[in-house]
Amino acid sequence: MNDVTRPSGTRAIARDAVRARISEVAVELFDEQGFDSVTIEQIAAAVGVSPRSVHRYFPAKEDTVIGDPAGWGEHVRDQLVARPSEEPIWEALLASYEALLAAPGRNQAQGKKAMRVLGSAPALRARNFEKHLLWASMLTPVVAERLEGDHRELRAETIVQASLACFDIALTAWAEADAADSAVDLLRRSFGALQPTT
Amino acid sequence: MNDVTRPSGTRAIARDAVRARISEVAVELFDEQGFDSVTIEQIAAAVGVSPRSVHRYFPAKEDTVIGDPAGWGEHVRDQLVARPSEEPIWEALLASYEALLAAPGRNQAQGKKAMRVLGSAPALRARNFEKHLLWASMLTPVVAERLEGDHRELRAETIVQASLACFDIALTAWAEADAADSAVDLLRRSFGALQPTT
DNA sequence: GCCATAAGTGGCAGAGACTGACAGAACGGG
DNA sequence: CCCGTTCTGTCAGTCTCTGCCACTTATGGC
Numbered sequence: 001m002n003d004v005t006r007p008s009g010t011r012a013i014a015r016d017a018v019r020a021r022i023s024e025v026a027v028e029l030f031d032e033q034g035f036d037s038v039t040i041e042q043i044a045a046a047v048g049v050s051p052r053s054v055h056r057y058f059p060a061k062e063d064t065v066i067g068d069p070a071g072w073g074e075h076v077r078d079q080l081v082a083r084p085s086e087e088p089i090w091e092a093l094l095a096s097y098e099a100l101l102a103a104p105g106r107n108q109a110q111g112k113k114a115m116r117v118l119g120s121a122p123a124l125r126a127r128n129f130e131k132h133l134l135w136a137s138m139l140t141p142v143v144a145e146r147l148e149g150d151h152r153e154l155r156a157e158t159i160v161q162a163s164l165a166c167f168d169i170a171l172t173a174w175a176e177a178d179a180a181d182s183a184v185d186l187l188r189r190s191f192g193a194l195q196p197t198t
Numbered sequence: 199m200n201d202v203t204r205p206s207g208t209r210a211i212a213r214d215a216v217r218a219r220i221s222e223v224a225v226e227l228f229d230e231q232g233f234d235s236v237t238i239e240q241i242a243a244a245v246g247v248s249p250r251s252v253h254r255y256f257p258a259k260e261d262t263v264i265g266d267p268a269g270w271g272e273h274v275r276d277q278l279v280a281r282p283s284e285e286p287i288w289e290a291l292l293a294s295y296e297a298l299l300a301a302p303g304r305n306q307a308q309g310k311k312a313m314r315v316l317g318s319a320p321a322l323r324a325r326n327f328e329k330h331l332l333w334a335s336m337l338t339p340v341v342a343e344r345l346e347g348d349h350r351e352l353r354a355e356t357i358v359q360a361s362l363a364c365f366d367i368a369l370t371a372w373a374e375a376d377a378a379d380s381a382v383d384l385l386r387r388s389f390g391a392l393q394p395t396t
Numbered sequence: 397g398c399c400a401t402a403a404g405t406g407g408c409a410g411a412g413a414c415t416g417a418c419a420g421a422a423c424g425g426g
Numbered sequence: 427c428c429c430g431t432t433c434t435g436t437c438a439g440t441c442t443c444t445g446c447c448a449c450t451t452a453t454g455g456c
Binding site: 209212213247248249250251254 | 403404405406407408
Protein backbone atom coordinates (compact mmCIF):
# COMPACT_ATOMS: atom_id res chain seq x y z
CA MET A 1 0.00 0.00 0.00
CA ASN A 2 2.89 2.34 0.72
CA ASP A 3 3.67 3.77 -2.65
CA VAL A 4 6.93 5.10 -1.29
CA THR A 5 7.12 8.17 -3.41
CA ARG A 6 10.24 8.03 -5.54
CA PRO A 7 11.53 11.48 -4.57
CA SER A 8 13.91 10.08 -2.02
CA GLY A 9 13.25 12.15 1.03
CA THR A 10 12.67 12.24 4.71
CA ARG A 11 9.97 14.80 4.03
CA ALA A 12 7.63 12.51 2.15
CA ILE A 13 8.01 9.85 4.81
CA ALA A 14 7.37 12.29 7.62
CA ARG A 15 4.35 13.65 5.83
CA ASP A 16 2.77 10.23 5.42
CA ALA A 17 3.49 9.46 9.05
CA VAL A 18 1.89 12.67 10.30
CA ARG A 19 -1.09 12.10 8.05
CA ALA A 20 -1.57 8.57 9.36
CA ARG A 21 -1.15 9.77 12.94
CA ILE A 22 -3.81 12.45 12.57
CA SER A 23 -6.23 9.97 11.07
CA GLU A 24 -5.55 7.46 13.81
CA VAL A 25 -6.03 9.96 16.64
CA ALA A 26 -9.14 11.42 15.02
CA VAL A 27 -10.85 8.03 14.66
CA GLU A 28 -9.97 7.23 18.26
CA LEU A 29 -11.49 10.47 19.53
CA PHE A 30 -14.58 10.12 17.34
CA ASP A 31 -15.10 6.63 18.68
CA GLU A 32 -14.94 7.86 22.26
CA GLN A 33 -16.85 11.12 22.14
CA GLY A 34 -18.81 11.10 18.92
CA PHE A 35 -17.99 12.78 15.64
CA ASP A 36 -19.78 16.05 16.27
CA SER A 37 -18.46 16.78 19.73
CA VAL A 38 -14.82 16.46 18.75
CA THR A 39 -13.31 19.66 17.37
CA ILE A 40 -10.40 20.03 15.01
CA GLU A 41 -8.67 21.89 17.80
CA GLN A 42 -8.85 18.83 20.06
CA ILE A 43 -7.44 16.57 17.38
CA ALA A 44 -4.64 19.01 16.69
CA ALA A 45 -3.79 19.26 20.38
CA ALA A 46 -3.81 15.48 20.79
CA VAL A 47 -1.48 15.01 17.83
CA GLY A 48 0.72 17.96 18.69
CA VAL A 49 0.26 20.14 15.65
CA SER A 50 -1.65 23.31 14.90
CA PRO A 51 -5.28 23.23 13.80
CA ARG A 52 -4.21 24.81 10.55
CA SER A 53 -1.99 21.85 9.77
CA VAL A 54 -4.81 19.39 10.32
CA HIS A 55 -6.80 21.25 7.70
CA ARG A 56 -3.80 21.14 5.41
CA TYR A 57 -3.66 17.37 5.53
CA PHE A 58 -7.43 16.88 5.44
CA PRO A 59 -9.57 19.46 3.64
CA ALA A 60 -12.65 18.36 5.57
CA LYS A 61 -13.12 16.89 9.00
CA GLU A 62 -14.77 13.83 7.49
CA ASP A 63 -11.71 13.04 5.41
CA THR A 64 -9.78 12.06 8.52
CA VAL A 65 -11.96 8.95 8.60
CA ILE A 66 -12.62 8.35 4.92
CA GLY A 67 -9.01 8.39 3.78
CA ASP A 68 -7.96 8.46 0.15
CA PRO A 69 -10.85 7.39 -2.09
CA ALA A 70 -9.11 7.72 -5.45
CA GLY A 71 -6.32 5.32 -4.63
CA TRP A 72 -8.53 2.40 -3.64
CA GLY A 73 -10.93 3.16 -6.45
CA GLU A 74 -8.15 2.67 -8.97
CA HIS A 75 -7.28 -0.54 -7.24
CA VAL A 76 -10.78 -1.91 -7.73
CA ARG A 77 -10.94 -0.73 -11.32
CA ASP A 78 -7.62 -2.39 -12.16
CA GLN A 79 -8.85 -5.62 -10.63
CA LEU A 80 -12.02 -5.44 -12.69
CA VAL A 81 -10.18 -4.78 -15.93
CA ALA A 82 -7.96 -7.78 -15.24
CA ARG A 83 -10.89 -10.19 -14.94
CA PRO A 84 -11.50 -12.50 -17.91
CA SER A 85 -14.00 -11.01 -20.32
CA GLU A 86 -16.17 -14.12 -20.48
CA GLU A 87 -16.80 -13.98 -16.72
CA PRO A 88 -20.27 -12.70 -15.79
CA ILE A 89 -20.08 -9.06 -14.77
CA TRP A 90 -21.61 -9.62 -11.35
CA GLU A 91 -18.99 -12.24 -10.46
CA ALA A 92 -16.22 -10.04 -11.80
CA LEU A 93 -17.34 -7.16 -9.59
CA LEU A 94 -17.58 -9.41 -6.55
CA ALA A 95 -14.09 -10.74 -7.17
CA SER A 96 -12.74 -7.20 -7.52
CA TYR A 97 -14.14 -6.13 -4.18
CA GLU A 98 -12.88 -9.29 -2.55
CA ALA A 99 -9.42 -8.47 -3.81
CA LEU A 100 -9.74 -5.05 -2.21
CA LEU A 101 -10.66 -6.52 1.15
CA ALA A 102 -7.70 -8.84 0.94
CA ALA A 103 -5.35 -6.05 -0.09
CA PRO A 104 -2.39 -5.35 2.17
CA GLY A 105 -2.51 -2.26 4.32
CA ARG A 106 -6.03 -2.89 5.51
CA ASN A 107 -5.59 -3.30 9.21
CA GLN A 108 -8.51 -5.41 10.35
CA ALA A 109 -9.01 -3.99 13.84
CA GLN A 110 -8.44 -0.37 12.89
CA GLY A 111 -10.53 -0.77 9.77
CA LYS A 112 -13.40 -2.09 11.83
CA LYS A 113 -13.20 0.83 14.23
CA ALA A 114 -13.12 3.25 11.32
CA MET A 115 -16.17 1.58 9.80
CA ARG A 116 -18.00 1.74 13.10
CA VAL A 117 -17.26 5.44 13.47
CA LEU A 118 -18.21 5.93 9.84
CA GLY A 119 -21.64 4.55 10.51
CA SER A 120 -22.21 6.65 13.60
CA ALA A 121 -22.58 10.07 12.04
CA PRO A 122 -24.81 10.93 9.06
CA ALA A 123 -22.26 13.41 7.81
CA LEU A 124 -19.69 10.66 7.60
CA ARG A 125 -21.96 8.21 5.85
CA ALA A 126 -22.85 10.91 3.38
CA ARG A 127 -19.21 11.73 2.73
CA ASN A 128 -18.52 8.06 2.25
CA PHE A 129 -21.14 8.06 -0.45
CA GLU A 130 -19.11 10.67 -2.28
CA LYS A 131 -16.34 8.11 -2.43
CA HIS A 132 -18.79 5.65 -3.93
CA LEU A 133 -19.73 8.13 -6.63
CA LEU A 134 -16.08 8.57 -7.49
CA TRP A 135 -15.64 4.82 -7.73
CA ALA A 136 -18.80 4.55 -9.81
CA SER A 137 -17.45 7.02 -12.34
CA MET A 138 -14.33 4.87 -12.65
CA LEU A 139 -16.10 1.52 -12.85
CA THR A 140 -19.09 2.35 -15.05
CA PRO A 141 -17.13 2.67 -18.32
CA VAL A 142 -15.49 -0.70 -17.72
CA VAL A 143 -18.84 -2.35 -17.02
CA ALA A 144 -20.55 -0.66 -19.97
CA GLU A 145 -17.83 -2.10 -22.19
CA ARG A 146 -18.86 -5.61 -21.23
CA LEU A 147 -22.60 -5.24 -21.66
CA GLU A 148 -24.63 -5.93 -24.74
CA GLY A 149 -27.99 -4.74 -25.94
CA ASP A 150 -29.73 -1.39 -25.45
CA HIS A 151 -29.22 1.31 -22.83
CA ARG A 152 -25.78 0.07 -21.89
CA GLU A 153 -24.86 3.26 -20.08
CA LEU A 154 -27.90 3.33 -17.80
CA ARG A 155 -27.70 -0.39 -17.11
CA ALA A 156 -23.98 -0.18 -16.34
CA GLU A 157 -24.62 2.69 -13.96
CA THR A 158 -27.33 0.70 -12.23
CA ILE A 159 -25.23 -2.42 -11.88
CA VAL A 160 -22.23 -0.51 -10.54
CA GLN A 161 -24.27 1.45 -8.01
CA ALA A 162 -25.96 -1.72 -6.86
CA SER A 163 -22.61 -3.43 -6.40
CA LEU A 164 -21.33 -0.48 -4.39
CA ALA A 165 -24.43 -0.67 -2.24
CA CYS A 166 -23.65 -4.34 -1.60
CA PHE A 167 -20.09 -3.41 -0.70
CA ASP A 168 -21.26 -0.75 1.73
CA ILE A 169 -23.92 -2.93 3.31
CA ALA A 170 -21.49 -5.78 3.80
CA LEU A 171 -18.87 -3.60 5.47
CA THR A 172 -21.44 -1.88 7.66
CA ALA A 173 -22.84 -5.21 8.80
CA TRP A 174 -19.34 -6.51 9.36
CA ALA A 175 -18.43 -3.53 11.56
CA GLU A 176 -21.55 -3.91 13.66
CA ALA A 177 -21.67 -7.67 13.92
CA ASP A 178 -19.94 -9.47 16.74
CA ALA A 179 -17.26 -10.77 14.43
CA ALA A 180 -19.40 -13.82 13.72
CA ASP A 181 -19.03 -13.43 9.95
CA SER A 182 -16.09 -12.30 7.90
CA ALA A 183 -16.40 -9.31 5.63
CA VAL A 184 -15.95 -11.50 2.57
CA ASP A 185 -18.79 -13.80 3.61
CA LEU A 186 -21.13 -10.87 4.12
CA LEU A 187 -20.09 -9.41 0.80
CA ARG A 188 -20.86 -12.65 -1.02
CA ARG A 189 -24.18 -12.94 0.74
CA SER A 190 -25.18 -9.41 -0.18
CA PHE A 191 -24.13 -9.95 -3.79
CA GLY A 192 -26.16 -13.13 -3.75
CA ALA A 193 -29.36 -11.20 -3.12
CA LEU A 194 -29.21 -9.57 -6.54
CA GLN A 195 -28.56 -10.59 -10.11
CA PRO A 196 -28.22 -8.40 -13.19
CA THR A 197 -30.60 -9.32 -15.98
CA THR A 198 -28.96 -10.50 -19.15
CA MET B 199 -48.66 32.85 -6.49
CA ASN B 200 -48.81 35.39 -3.67
CA ASP B 201 -51.43 34.09 -1.32
CA VAL B 202 -53.15 36.69 0.75
CA THR B 203 -53.04 35.66 4.36
CA ARG B 204 -56.58 36.55 5.27
CA PRO B 205 -58.66 33.58 6.26
CA SER B 206 -58.49 31.56 9.45
CA GLY B 207 -55.39 29.54 10.03
CA THR B 208 -53.21 32.33 8.79
CA ARG B 209 -50.18 31.02 10.55
CA ALA B 210 -50.09 27.56 9.03
CA ILE B 211 -50.75 28.91 5.56
CA ALA B 212 -48.14 31.62 5.84
CA ARG B 213 -45.65 29.18 7.15
CA ASP B 214 -46.02 26.79 4.23
CA ALA B 215 -45.95 29.65 1.77
CA VAL B 216 -42.78 31.17 3.21
CA ARG B 217 -41.14 27.78 3.30
CA ALA B 218 -41.98 27.12 -0.34
CA ARG B 219 -40.84 30.60 -1.32
CA ILE B 220 -37.46 30.20 0.37
CA SER B 221 -36.93 26.88 -1.34
CA GLU B 222 -37.90 28.28 -4.71
CA VAL B 223 -35.66 31.33 -4.45
CA ALA B 224 -32.76 29.26 -3.13
CA VAL B 225 -32.90 26.76 -6.00
CA GLU B 226 -33.09 29.63 -8.47
CA LEU B 227 -30.01 31.31 -7.00
CA PHE B 228 -28.08 28.05 -6.77
CA ASP B 229 -28.83 27.34 -10.41
CA GLU B 230 -27.53 30.76 -11.44
CA GLN B 231 -24.46 31.19 -9.25
CA GLY B 232 -23.63 27.76 -7.91
CA PHE B 233 -24.42 26.29 -4.53
CA ASP B 234 -21.26 27.34 -2.73
CA SER B 235 -21.17 30.96 -3.81
CA VAL B 236 -24.69 31.72 -2.62
CA THR B 237 -24.92 32.68 1.04
CA ILE B 238 -27.84 32.32 3.37
CA GLU B 239 -27.79 36.08 3.69
CA GLN B 240 -28.42 36.48 -0.05
CA ILE B 241 -31.32 34.06 0.04
CA ALA B 242 -32.81 35.81 3.03
CA ALA B 243 -32.49 39.19 1.36
CA ALA B 244 -34.05 37.92 -1.87
CA VAL B 245 -37.01 36.46 0.00
CA GLY B 246 -37.36 39.36 2.38
CA VAL B 247 -36.78 37.65 5.70
CA SER B 248 -33.90 37.56 8.15
CA PRO B 249 -31.10 35.01 7.83
CA ARG B 250 -32.16 33.70 11.20
CA SER B 251 -35.56 32.79 9.86
CA VAL B 252 -34.12 30.90 6.91
CA HIS B 253 -32.27 28.74 9.36
CA ARG B 254 -35.47 28.24 11.29
CA TYR B 255 -37.25 26.84 8.26
CA PHE B 256 -34.28 24.83 7.02
CA PRO B 257 -31.77 23.52 9.56
CA ALA B 258 -29.13 23.18 6.87
CA LYS B 259 -28.49 25.06 3.67
CA GLU B 260 -28.81 21.85 1.68
CA ASP B 261 -32.32 21.28 2.97
CA THR B 262 -33.61 24.18 0.90
CA VAL B 263 -33.11 21.92 -2.11
CA ILE B 264 -33.75 18.49 -0.64
CA GLY B 265 -37.08 19.32 0.95
CA ASP B 266 -38.77 17.11 3.47
CA PRO B 267 -37.34 13.60 3.26
CA ALA B 268 -39.47 12.00 5.96
CA GLY B 269 -42.74 13.00 4.35
CA TRP B 270 -42.01 11.45 0.95
CA GLY B 271 -40.37 8.48 2.58
CA GLU B 272 -43.57 7.70 4.41
CA HIS B 273 -45.43 8.11 1.17
CA VAL B 274 -43.30 5.45 -0.51
CA ARG B 275 -43.55 3.12 2.46
CA ASP B 276 -47.33 3.41 2.58
CA GLN B 277 -47.49 2.63 -1.12
CA LEU B 278 -45.31 -0.40 -0.61
CA VAL B 279 -47.36 -1.69 2.29
CA ALA B 280 -50.50 -1.34 0.20
CA ARG B 281 -49.16 -3.55 -2.61
CA PRO B 282 -50.58 -7.08 -2.78
CA SER B 283 -48.41 -9.52 -0.89
CA GLU B 284 -48.17 -11.99 -3.75
CA GLU B 285 -46.61 -9.39 -6.01
CA PRO B 286 -42.85 -9.84 -6.51
CA ILE B 287 -40.96 -7.42 -4.28
CA TRP B 288 -39.07 -5.80 -7.12
CA GLU B 289 -42.27 -4.94 -8.94
CA ALA B 290 -43.85 -3.68 -5.75
CA LEU B 291 -40.93 -1.33 -5.15
CA LEU B 292 -41.03 -0.08 -8.71
CA ALA B 293 -44.75 0.61 -8.44
CA SER B 294 -44.21 2.48 -5.17
CA TYR B 295 -41.63 4.80 -6.70
CA GLU B 296 -43.81 5.34 -9.73
CA ALA B 297 -46.61 6.43 -7.44
CA LEU B 298 -44.24 8.91 -5.85
CA LEU B 299 -43.32 10.43 -9.21
CA ALA B 300 -46.99 10.77 -10.05
CA ALA B 301 -47.84 12.27 -6.67
CA PRO B 302 -49.37 15.74 -6.59
CA GLY B 303 -47.15 18.59 -5.54
CA ARG B 304 -44.30 17.49 -7.73
CA ASN B 305 -43.92 20.32 -10.21
CA GLN B 306 -42.20 18.86 -13.26
CA ALA B 307 -40.17 21.86 -14.37
CA GLN B 308 -39.19 22.97 -10.89
CA GLY B 309 -38.40 19.40 -9.93
CA LYS B 310 -36.08 19.07 -12.86
CA LYS B 311 -34.24 22.25 -11.95
CA ALA B 312 -33.93 21.08 -8.36
CA MET B 313 -32.53 17.75 -9.53
CA ARG B 314 -30.03 19.52 -11.75
CA VAL B 315 -28.89 21.74 -8.90
CA LEU B 316 -28.80 18.71 -6.65
CA GLY B 317 -26.27 17.04 -8.89
CA SER B 318 -24.05 20.10 -9.12
CA ALA B 319 -22.62 20.26 -5.61
CA PRO B 320 -21.03 17.40 -3.66
CA ALA B 321 -22.55 18.66 -0.43
CA LEU B 322 -26.00 18.38 -1.95
CA ARG B 323 -25.45 14.92 -3.34
CA ALA B 324 -24.22 13.83 0.06
CA ARG B 325 -27.25 15.25 1.79
CA ASN B 326 -29.48 13.54 -0.72
CA PHE B 327 -27.86 10.28 0.20
CA GLU B 328 -28.86 10.86 3.82
CA LYS B 329 -32.42 11.01 2.60
CA HIS B 330 -31.88 7.65 0.99
CA LEU B 331 -30.63 6.23 4.25
CA LEU B 332 -33.74 7.47 5.99
CA TRP B 333 -35.95 5.92 3.35
CA ALA B 334 -33.98 2.69 3.55
CA SER B 335 -34.59 2.45 7.28
CA MET B 336 -38.31 2.83 6.64
CA LEU B 337 -38.53 0.41 3.73
CA THR B 338 -36.22 -2.36 4.87
CA PRO B 339 -38.55 -3.78 7.56
CA VAL B 340 -41.41 -3.93 5.07
CA VAL B 341 -39.27 -5.74 2.52
CA ALA B 342 -37.81 -8.11 5.10
CA GLU B 343 -41.34 -9.07 6.02
CA ARG B 344 -41.96 -10.31 2.50
CA LEU B 345 -38.79 -12.32 2.06
CA GLU B 346 -38.29 -15.96 2.82
CA GLY B 347 -35.21 -18.01 3.56
CA ASP B 348 -32.01 -17.10 5.35
CA HIS B 349 -30.42 -13.73 6.00
CA ARG B 350 -33.63 -11.84 5.42
CA GLU B 351 -32.33 -8.66 7.00
CA LEU B 352 -29.19 -8.42 4.91
CA ARG B 353 -31.01 -9.34 1.73
CA ALA B 354 -33.77 -6.82 2.41
CA GLU B 355 -31.20 -4.12 3.01
CA THR B 356 -29.47 -4.99 -0.23
CA ILE B 357 -32.66 -4.97 -2.27
CA VAL B 358 -33.84 -1.67 -0.80
CA GLN B 359 -30.52 0.06 -1.34
CA ALA B 360 -30.39 -1.23 -4.89
CA SER B 361 -33.87 0.07 -5.57
CA LEU B 362 -32.95 3.47 -4.17
CA ALA B 363 -29.91 3.50 -6.40
CA CYS B 364 -32.19 2.85 -9.36
CA PHE B 365 -34.45 5.67 -8.25
CA ASP B 366 -31.53 8.05 -7.96
CA ILE B 367 -29.98 7.03 -11.26
CA ALA B 368 -33.26 7.43 -13.08
CA LEU B 369 -33.92 10.90 -11.71
CA THR B 370 -30.37 12.04 -12.35
CA ALA B 371 -30.53 10.82 -15.94
CA TRP B 372 -33.92 12.44 -16.32
CA ALA B 373 -32.64 15.81 -15.11
CA GLU B 374 -29.65 15.72 -17.44
CA ALA B 375 -31.31 14.29 -20.50
CA ASP B 376 -32.90 16.53 -23.10
CA ALA B 377 -36.37 15.54 -22.01
CA ALA B 378 -36.28 12.68 -24.49
CA ASP B 379 -37.42 10.15 -21.90
CA SER B 380 -39.86 10.49 -19.05
CA ALA B 381 -38.75 9.85 -15.50
CA VAL B 382 -41.00 6.80 -15.26
CA ASP B 383 -39.50 5.24 -18.39
CA LEU B 384 -35.99 5.72 -17.06
CA LEU B 385 -37.00 4.29 -13.72
CA ARG B 386 -38.45 1.16 -15.33
CA ARG B 387 -35.37 0.76 -17.46
CA SER B 388 -33.06 1.03 -14.48
CA PHE B 389 -35.15 -1.43 -12.50
CA GLY B 390 -35.03 -3.74 -15.49
CA ALA B 391 -31.27 -4.04 -15.25
CA LEU B 392 -31.50 -5.88 -11.93
CA GLN B 393 -33.47 -8.70 -10.43
CA PRO B 394 -33.50 -9.98 -6.85
CA THR B 395 -32.71 -13.65 -6.52
CA THR B 396 -35.49 -15.76 -5.08
C1' DG C 397 -64.26 43.97 21.83
C1' DC C 398 -60.45 42.90 25.30
C1' DC C 399 -56.75 40.54 27.00
C1' DA C 400 -53.56 36.62 28.11
C1' DT C 401 -51.14 33.21 25.70
C1' DA C 402 -48.67 31.17 22.19
C1' DA C 403 -46.35 31.46 17.84
C1' DG C 404 -43.31 33.74 14.72
C1' DT C 405 -39.62 37.00 13.75
C1' DG C 406 -35.42 39.80 14.11
C1' DG C 407 -31.14 41.07 16.11
C1' DC C 408 -27.23 39.78 18.77
C1' DA C 409 -23.42 36.97 20.34
C1' DG C 410 -20.76 33.02 19.82
C1' DA C 411 -18.89 28.34 18.45
C1' DG C 412 -16.81 25.83 14.94
C1' DA C 413 -15.22 24.54 10.11
C1' DC C 414 -12.57 26.17 6.62
C1' DT C 415 -9.43 29.56 3.71
C1' DG C 416 -5.92 32.89 2.35
C1' DA C 417 -1.70 35.44 3.47
C1' DC C 418 2.57 35.89 5.54
C1' DA C 419 6.65 35.08 8.38
C1' DG C 420 9.70 31.93 10.46
C1' DA C 421 11.69 27.09 11.03
C1' DA C 422 13.38 22.72 9.23
C1' DC C 423 15.35 20.25 5.82
C1' DG C 424 17.96 18.76 1.40
C1' DG C 425 21.14 19.74 -2.19
C1' DG C 426 25.12 21.96 -3.69
C1' DC D 427 28.20 26.02 5.26
C1' DC D 428 24.74 28.45 2.57
C1' DC D 429 20.59 28.91 -0.08
C1' DG D 430 16.28 27.59 -1.89
C1' DT D 431 12.43 24.59 -1.07
C1' DT D 432 9.11 22.81 1.88
C1' DC D 433 6.57 22.70 6.00
C1' DT D 434 4.48 24.86 9.92
C1' DG D 435 2.25 28.27 12.98
C1' DT D 436 -0.10 32.55 13.59
C1' DC D 437 -3.40 35.81 12.33
C1' DA D 438 -7.46 37.54 10.25
C1' DG D 439 -11.46 36.65 7.99
C1' DT D 440 -15.88 34.30 5.92
C1' DC D 441 -19.72 31.46 6.44
C1' DT D 442 -22.85 28.08 8.50
C1' DC D 443 -25.44 27.10 12.34
C1' DT D 444 -27.19 27.65 17.25
C1' DG D 445 -28.87 29.68 21.65
C1' DC D 446 -30.88 33.72 23.73
C1' DC D 447 -33.87 37.61 24.39
C1' DA D 448 -37.00 41.18 23.11
C1' DC D 449 -40.75 42.45 20.17
C1' DT D 450 -44.73 41.86 17.17
C1' DT D 451 -48.89 39.44 15.86
C1' DA D 452 -52.44 35.87 15.44
C1' DT D 453 -55.42 32.89 18.32
C1' DG D 454 -58.68 31.63 21.75
C1' DG D 455 -61.23 32.47 26.12
C1' DC D 456 -64.01 35.95 28.39
